[in-house]
Amino acid sequence: MTTQTTPQTPTTPHAHGPRLQWAKLAPEVYKAMIALDVAAKKGLDPALVELVKIRASQINHCALCIDMHIKDARKAGETEERIYLLNAWEEATSFYSPKEQAALALTEAITVLTEGFVPDAVHARAAAVFDEAELAQLIALITTINAWNRFGVSTRMAPGQA
Template identity: 75%
Template sequence: MTTNENSHSHAPRLNLTEAMPAATYKAVIALDAAARKGVDPVIAELVKIRASQLNHCAFCLDMHIKEARKAGETEERVYLLNAWEEATGYYTEKEQAALALTEAVTVLTDGFVPDAVYERAAAHFDEEELAQVIALIATINVWNRFSVTTRKAPGTV
């Protein structure tokens, strides 16, 4: 968290699903569904968890950790995800490439995704699958920003 302002009192600000125009909400749902199509469900959940960690989105972390467990993900890999680069023996090369791309797209600290990160991902995903992973990363970032901004509480679906 970048600020401690009201760090222990995060009452929801707005019910975005009720306040947002239905067409906008449905468009994000449709993008999310389309982005997941053809992506390994385990990689999809790892990407969603990692982006949510970076964005400090408690609601999405809660949701996607539960989804990862349902998909058969181990507790150990979920716990180590925040330090995946140091825990390389726990993640495949393909998963590591997806996680590196997730971090680069989510943070954009230098204003771009480095060539080495993109090329690493491109070496593990064909063009269509890579496009899906990029869309998946963009989509979870949209959900994270919605949830963090409105202070959506974990466990409230």
């Protein structure tokens, strides 16, 4: 008796490439997102910007953005060790400054919104280490990367896809 095997169909979300090229189909939105991204990170430390973008992208499972922002973080001088530990930053606090920890906590609170709001304690922690203008920029940055992640994930963009 011979056993026939059926070829396995890929079940990964990106097995067949992106669903659509949203940037080409909605160029005005794409241009606005680029402008928003540039504006949102003004006045913030480039390494912190990339840590925030990586962490939000990890939470949102956006492979395209994780890949892109890890590369950008390296260019900004970020160490491999800090990049690798970012998924567990709360357990590796000695690797991140109090300001970075506050930014990462705020990133998680804004990205997940499990309670429907950002807890006062998380906001207060960030407000204690960022001045008001920086905090406004940080909130804009977190909101912007979450929008990018939603474009990437909903259209199934992945690293290496054109």
